[in-house]
Amino acid sequence: MNGCEMSLQDFILSSVKDISEKKYDESEWLIKEHRSIYKNDSSICLSLLALLEYMKGNFNLSLHYLDDAKFLADNGNAPVDIILNEVVTGFINYAEKNNSLYTINYNKAKKLAQSKKELPFFTKITELIAAYPGGSNYTASAQKDPLVALVKIGQAVGAEKNIKKLIHTIAEETKFAMKSDRCTVFLYDKDTNEIYSIVALGLGSEELRLPAGKGLVGYSIMNGETINIREAYDDPRFNRDVDLSTGYRTKTILCMPIKNINNEIIGAFQVLNKNDGYFTREDEDLLMAIASSAGISLENAQLFEKQNKMIEEQKVILDSFIDALSTSIDARDKITSGHSTRVRMYSILIAKEFNLSENEISILEKAAALHDIGKIGIKDSVLQKEGKLTQEEYKHIQEHVEITHHILEKVHMSDEFVKITEIACSHHEKYDGSGYYRHLKGEEIPFGGRILAVSDVFDAITSKRHYRDKMSIQKVIEIIQNGAGSHFDPAVVDKFLHIPLNKIVDVFLTENHLTLDMKDNEILSKYNFTDLYTAITCGKLKKLAAAFNKYYVGAGENEDI
Numbered sequence: 001m002n003g004c005e006m007s008l009q010d011f012i013l014s015s016v017k018d019i020s021e022k023k024y025d026e027s028e029w030l031i032k033e034h035r036s037i038y039k040n041d042s043s044i045c046l047s048l049l050a051l052l053e054y055m056k057g058n059f060n061l062s063l064h065y066l067d068d069a070k071f072l073a074d075n076g077n078a079p080v081d082i083i084l085n086e087v088v089t090g091f092i093n094y095a096e097k098n099n100s101l102y103t104i105n106y107n108k109a110k111k112l113a114q115s116k117k118e119l120p121f122f123t124k125i126t127e128l129i130a131a132y133p134g135g136s137n138y139t140a141s142a143q144k145d146p147l148v149a150l151v152k153i154g155q156a157v158g159a160e161k162n163i164k165k166l167i168h169t170i171a172e173e174t175k176f177a178m179k180s181d182r183c184t185v186f187l188y189d190k191d192t193n194e195i196y197s198i199v200a201l202g203l204g205s206e207e208l209r210l211p212a213g214k215g216l217v218g219y220s221i222m223n224g225e226t227i228n229i230r231e232a233y234d235d236p237r238f239n240r241d242v243d244l245s246t247g248y249r250t251k252t253i254l255c256m257p258i259k260n261i262n263n264e265i266i267g268a269f270q271v272l273n274k275n276d277g278y279f280t281r282e283d284e285d286l287l288m289a290i291a292s293s294a295g296i297s298l299e300n301a302q303l304f305e306k307q308n309k310m311i312e313e314q315k316v317i318l319d320s321f322i323d324a325l326s327t328s329i330d331a332r333d334k335i336t337s338g339h340s341t342r343v344r345m346y347s348i349l350i351a352k353e354f355n356l357s358e359n360e361i362s363i364l365e366k367a368a369a370l371h372d373i374g375k376i377g378i379k380d381s382v383l384q385k386e387g388k389l390t391q392e393e394y395k396h397i398q399e400h401v402e403i404t405h406h407i408l409e410k411v412h413m414s415d416e417f418v419k420i421t422e423i424a425c426s427h428h429e430k431y432d433g434s435g436y437y438r439h440l441k442g443e444e445i446p447f448g449g450r451i452l453a454v455s456d457v458f459d460a461i462t463s464k465r466h467y468r469d470k471m472s473i474q475k476v477i478e479i480i481q482n483g484a485g486s487h488f489d490p491a492v493v494d495k496f497l498h499i500p501l502n503k504i505v506d507v508f509l510t511e512n513h514l515t516l517d518m519k520d521n522e523i524l525s526k527y528n529f530t531d532l533y534t535a536i537t538c539g540k541l542k543k544l545a546a547a548f549n550k551y552y553v554g555a556g557e558n559e560d561i
Contacts, residue, residue: 008041008044008080009080009121011034012125013124013125013128015027015030016048016128018030019048019051020055020128020129022055024052024055024056027048027052028049031045031048031049032045040076042069042072043069043072043084044069044080044081046068047065047069047085047088048088049065050062050065050066050092051091051092051129053065054092054095062092066089066092069081069085070085070089073085079112079116079118080118083109083112083122083125084125086105086106086112087105087106087109087129088129089105090102090105090106091129093105097282103285103286103288103292106289107289109122110293163301163302163304163305166297166298166301167185167298170185170290170294170297171183171184171185174269174271174287174290174294175271177286178254178274178279178283178287179274179275179276180254180271180272180273180274180275181272181273182271182273183272184217185197185258185269185270185294187267187298187302188212188221188265188266188268192209193211193212194209194210194211194212195209195210195211195212195214195218195221195268196208196209214239215237215239216229216235216237216238216253217255217270219255220255220256220268221257221265221267221268224257225257226254226255226257226288227253227254227255228253228278228279228284229252229253230252231251232250232253233250238250238253250272250273251273252272252277252278252279253270253271253272253279254269254274254283254284254287255268255269255271256269256284258291258294258298259292259295260295260298260299261295261296261299266298266302267298269287269290319366322369322370323369325369325370325373326340326341326369326373328376329372329375329376332375332380332383336463338511339372339459339460340368340369340370340371340372341510342455342463342507342511343368343371343455343456343459344368344369344455345506345507345510346454346459346496346504346507347364347368347448347452347455348361348364348365349496349504349507350451350455350492350495350499351364353495353498354495360448363416363419363423363448364423364448364451367419367421367424367448367449367452368424368455370408370420371423371425371427371452372400373404373424374399374400374403374407374425375400376403376407377399377403378396378399378403382396382397398436398437399437401425401427401428401436401437404424404425405437408420408421408425419446419448422448423446423452424449424452425437425449426438426440426445426448426449426452427452427453427456428453429441429445429449429453430453430486430487431450431485431486431487431488431489431490432485432487434486435453442489445489450489450492451492453492454488454492454493454496455496457479457480457487457488458476458480458496461475461476462552463511470552470553473536473548473549473552474536474537477529477532477533478533480497480529481493496529497528498528500524500525500527501524501525501527501529501531501532501548502516502520502521502525504529505520505524505548505551505552508551512554514550514551514554516551520547520550520551523543523544524547524548527544532544
């Protein structure tokens with residue numbers, strides 16, 4: 001494949017790879033051919049030629065190409081052009097031991113890649129260059145480690161949201177890049193005025209909290225200073241207590257503040273015991289580059305964690321509010337107390353048979369809990385009437401569905417709560433369109449509403465009222481079966497009738513407060529309503545019928561089922 005047949009980024013990556021493999025003549029030919037065809041890519045081609053010439057040992061020609069490429073990139077304002085130029089310039093600066101300039105190049109390229117959503121390209125090109133085996137003033141042993149560490153930390157910035165994992169990555173890569181024995185990342189907690197460590201390599205990962213300002217890290221955080229010590233025990237600010245308790249011997253220390261994008265100190269690095277002597281000025285420059293990446297990533301992770309906590313708190317508040325509303329209906333309507341809870345439980349069982357997602361089940365749960373909230377607008381004389389309702393009273397109680405809709409639609413309408421509202425107010429719709437209050441038909445009815453319809457009817461006819469007993473389970477099953485296609489969605493009926501009976505009995509137990517016997521559970525777990533109906537009508541599986549009857553009718557009762 002020649003340069004004309006590749007995408008631009010593939011062309012760049014392929015060229016860099018060829019240069020790394022010392023295919024200099026082939027690379028030069030392809031780059032110049034690409035430039036002759038694609039005039040707008042001149043900056044990219046010149047940056048690649050700069051890398052090529054540097055690797056061949058032509059330093060001055062390399063700088064000439066770099067300057068021309070930078071001029072074109074800055075004036076053209078194409079992100080990929082600028083990123084490539086800064087990465088190549090940074091590589092050459094690092095190889096020439098211009099570490100402070102290299103840091104500027106690297107961070108500029110990374111920030112632009114993040115803002116322009118070109119981080120994958122930046123990562124790939126940096127990894128390729130970082131892995132180069134050599135050059136006129138470059139050796140892998142001296143230069144590879146820091147670049148690779150910065151790449152990995154850059155990847156963590158965009159990918160990792162878990163703060164503990166993120167800190168572990170940053171600490172581990174920093175230890176590796178600094179050629180040190182240990183690295184600890186400390187964060188500053190403004191609320192408690194404490195500094196704390198989540199990761200301490202070599203000492204486990206238990207959280208350590210200290211008053212702000214204590215020790216060298218505290219001093220670095222509170223004063224914003226970098227501390228580079230050649231002999232820890234000679235510095236009066238060093239606290240020897242940890243060494244005394246662990247037996248570890250701290251010698252060299254490098255502490256540096258970590259700042260966020262607003263230049264506010266949010267923590268600090270503590271790097272201990274340089275493997276081959278003392279921490280140098282170049283080490284400080286490298287740690288400053290790492291701290292720049294770390295500050296952004298740590299603050300983002302902290303914000304993400306706080307946001308998740310707020311969301312969880314809001315969910316708890318919403319769930320509590322929903323439970324309170326559901327309980328308020330039970331308080332008004334003693335006849336159907338516990339109905340919403342049981343409907344919710346039956347609905348979850350059906351939803352799981354359909355393998356619905358956790359979020360879909362959560363929405364369905366909330367809708368089930370709120371499906372009768374509209375009864376708050378029904379007269380007590382009708383809601384609590386002991387006996388059969390008149391036609392007028394029945395029409396009045398049907399209004400609770402529309403009232404439910406009017407109440408719930410006044411809640412702040414997130415996309416999720418819109419679904420809750422629509423499901424809750426559709427539980428009396430019928431599959432053939434003869435339900436109420438909007439006379440929806442078939443799949444016009446929200447799927448959750450079709451599930452609620454089965455759960456609601458099942459609980460209503462299997463619950464004991466002061467004016468009637470529970471309906472026989474045979475009759476209940478027939479009503480559900482016969483309602484498929486008219487009252488109920490046939491698919492929902494099919495799933496409901498195939499739920500293992502021990503799970504149905506678990507719902508009964510919330511009302512009669514019995515305990516499910518292990519032997520009964522073993523029997524009931526093997527069968528469903530379809531099996532039970534066959535057992536009853538054919539006089540078979542008497543142990544199954546007896547086990548179910550015990551929990552359906554209630555302990556000590558032997559009524560027909």
